[in-house]
Amino acid sequence: MGDALPPEGEISGPDAEVLLAESVSRALLVVLECLSPAERVAFVTHDVFAMPFGEIGNILDRTAATSKKLASRARTKIDAALAPASSQIPEHTKIVRAFLAASRGSDIPALLEPFLHRT
Structure with a gap:
């Protein structure tokens, strides 16, 4: 598919760090804004730190199944x-590609182009 972003290994250096930081930032905001405190604890301790649900249940004073x-x-x-x-994915991909290409070349007009001509 022509509109797909390059595979992870093809973006390197500062571009990769910016994309990773943005992705992590967005995920953390979702965790903080959308989840209850108990959901946050269960998700972070299990999915990030691989803590067993039994231990998470002890922390939350709940059963392993509930955790x-x-x-x-x-x-x-x-x-x-x-x-x-899904209708916005092609547009977002186009904007990200244009931004990365323009930022590599320090081309400010090209960098702003996708943002100025959005409908």
Whole structure:
């Protein structure tokens, strides 16, 4: 597919760091804004730190099964919040590509082009 961003290994250096930082920032905002405190604990301790649900249950004063359900619910909310509307994916991809290309060449007019001509 021609509009896909290059594979992860093809973006390197500062561009890769910017994309990673943006992705992590957005994910953390979703975690903070969309999840309940118990969902946050279950998701972060299990999915990020690989803590077993039994231990998470002890922290939350809940059962392992409830902790597992909290983490599952958190994943569902995060996926929904981070998924762009499918109709906007080609436009977003075009903007990201133009931005990266223009930023590499320090071409300010080209850098602003995608933002000035959005409908």
